[in-house]
Amino acid sequence: MFKRLLSLFHRGRFESDLDAELRDHLQKYSDDLVAHGIAPQEAELRARREFGRFIAVKEDVRESSGLAWADTAARNFRYAFRTLRKNPAFSLTVIVTLALCIGANTAIFSIVDAMLFRPLPYPDPGRLARVSRLDRSPRGWYEQVEVNGRTWEYIHGHARTIDVAVHSGFEGVNLVAPAGGAQYVRQVRVSTGFFRVLGVAPRIGREIAPEEDRDGGPPVAVLSHGLWTRLFASDAEILGQTILLRGEPYTVIGIMPQGFDTTPSAELWTPLRPSTRGEGGGVNYSMIARLLPGSSTEKANAELETLGAQFIAANHFKIASMRWHLITVQRANGDSDRGPVLLLWAAVGLVLLIGCVNVAGLMLARGGARQHEIATRMALGSGRGGILAQLLSESLVLAIIGGIAGLVLGSVAIDALKPVVMATLRPTQPITLDTRVVIVTVFTALLTALIFGFYPALASSRGDLLNALGSSSRTASAYRNAWARRGLVVCEVALGMVLLVSAGLVLRPLIYLNGLNPGFDGRHVLTASLSLKDARYTADGTVNRLFETSLAGIRQTPGVEAAGIGLTLPYERALNDGARIVDGPNAMTEAQITDLLYVTQGYFEALRFTMRRGRMFEEHDTVGAPLVAIVNEAYVRHYFKNDDPLGRHLSMAGALHEIVGVVADVQQQSGWGNFAPIASTPTVYVPTAQLSGRDLQAMDNYYSPHWVVRAGGPQADIAQAMRAAVASVDRQLPFAEFRSMDEVRSGAFSRQRLQAVLLGSLAALALVLAAVGIYGLVAHSVMERTREFGIRLALGAPRWQAIGQAARPGILLTLIGAAVGFFLAQGAGRLLASVLWGVQPDDRTAFVSVTALLVIVAALASLVPSLRIARLDPATTLREE
């Protein structure tokens, strides 16, 4: 075999050598003849004649040298190229179909791979897992990936099969380098052993030690390579130096290697100091585990199950059934995205299937048209195997070209999608066109080639020799595969219908969300947050001075109309806290969970909230003055019913606030008790100036307050003015990220939008492919029946009747396909139910509009090729045969 390949490599040399050798032979012979007294010219002719045909001899030589197979293949491919070039419409349709399908598959698979499959970038990632907790609830098993301090302590103290660590979620905090200059960085707090469990040691320095991970232990920090490069210019001297984090000194003890990151992504890691109280009292930790040597997932799960039972018994919990077990990190990270991502994958697989069906139909149609040619070749002595090989090489050529084009399309699509997907779905790993994606794509292309190349190849090479030869190309033999093609079109339409309905179902909630009245005016509003998780901002006086002074500075900037600060923004998630109505007919016995945020003066004005009743917060609503609050209409609807809320009192954190105003609802990311992505939830607003330092600190610990500025003029100038205004109070408070309110709004349902856009594009692709399939079928049958239609027209049939007859099969097949698809789509709708919101899986609007769209497109695809008949000249047609 090796020799064979080698001979292929030296192919050019082989040919020229052979040629030289044979010429040498001829020369010698004719020289000999001349020596025997024959005239030179005559000698040359005779030598040639006796030698035999040069080409035939060469062919024999090649065959005996074991090169015949390569020759046949090369000949097949050359011939395939020529045939395909002669039919540009057919070849282009197939190549474009394949390119689109393969491109879409490449792009989507890259996302799926990054989200679900690619191993984590840590050593031996197969032995990493998260510990999660399963509880049986009436609705099935409920999985909780986060754990509380007691769970952590128990597992940490008892597990012998796994090495475990815990970490917090990410927090945006302020960092001040020794050289000065404040930065907003992403911090994750981790327990000792965290990096050991991940299997990555710091590039320089060390990881967090047990004594640093205890209450009162020395504050230390491990930096990411990126932060080290960006902020400390890769200076190794930073080790042992002190940085200010949240206004407190931390000693840098380690720098992680380049490319290392955690989930959630972070730029620096500090000790978590896990506890069973405070933060550790709730489920606020994530646990990561590595199987110890000699252990396995089964062994670890068995141990965790035993430990779980002991844990319940030791604590006398009355929990019916609780189980600890290991789940893969990807699964834990992207659990909520798993459904939508798998759905996308299924959808793109469906598109590929439709594409293959389409191509198969095209090949079949062409096979029918080539029956005559194939029969002729068989009559001339081509073996069936040879013809099969020929047809398959045509498929292969198409698949290879289509595959390459698809790969190019796919990488373009990946580049286009990457920023959106990274921002929206936050996969644990970068989305790239890596070798795995390429392998999957090439495999898809080859598989496609085999699938669609084989059936038509068999069908047309089975053709009855005499039948095909004896008759013209426009005969019954061509109709033999018509049924198969019709079946393919029905499949295609049915599959397309499934995709279209799914896209319709996903699109409906998005349309609803987009159509919701925001309740405020976000145009020309710039916003930025900064973290007050800072040791220097614990007193109400300091916080309020920061707010008031910076706002005063911003308001002096030319172009600024209004400026204010609020704990959270519309379209984002708000803090949940308890509030109790103490007086009136709707007085509560217990506090109810509500959205709560503090706002300064100017917040409502900058966002142009609408006041419904009462007044806004005013200058005199400060410490010492009666405590006030403003509620939104949803709160009134929910809790006050018909009672007038003005003058009623709310008890919050032990203080009584009088309700002085009612504002119109704005959309908020819903939290407690509401499953819509966006809704108007009951909300209470309180003035910042009346909160105690403790209240402020507690709230600022969860959320970073947002500055909102309504202003004309370039955003960059306003941002600069905002930075300057804050710096005038405190140089060490960096703003995180500047966004316009429009960006905040579109970010609120970016997931739904991404999903709808991707699924919508795939459905559109399916629709186009189905249309191409129908068009191909009808166009082909019109071509086949040209003579028949010619006769009809000659006999006086009206043209419209002939056109109708030509178009009818396409429309009929569409209707059958749509009927089949209708049932399939109902099944798909049920599968989709988990990712849908606000729409029934059998939503009538989606089904009806999709069916209408499909039928219109099918009718067009059938009519357009049929219109050829309108231009048909019966006389010419009849003469042609």
Next chain:
Amino acid sequence: MAKPPVEILQGTLDMLILKAVSLGPLHGYGILLRILQISNEALQIPQGSLYPALYRLEHGGFITSEWGESENNRRSKFYELTAAGRKHLTEETAYWGRLTEAIGDVLKARPSEG
């Protein structure tokens, strides 16, 4: 004295080529001449069928080839027997001997005189 030409049997051409080159390296045309000469011009090999046989033998590893200079300073390809080729030739010669002997015996047999 030239004998009248005879057709060569299927499968014997390889053997003849091996025998021809066993006496020393030869180019293709030289092989034809040598076979013609040894057989007293009884064995005339069709020129077209020589080269496929040569390449088959080379592909099988029985002969090797090398470009060299022939008479009139022309570049020609010379074929030489390999060790495998020599072994093959010995086996084939022995086999051929047994075959012709057996066939000869059959053809020589007379009705028994008894």
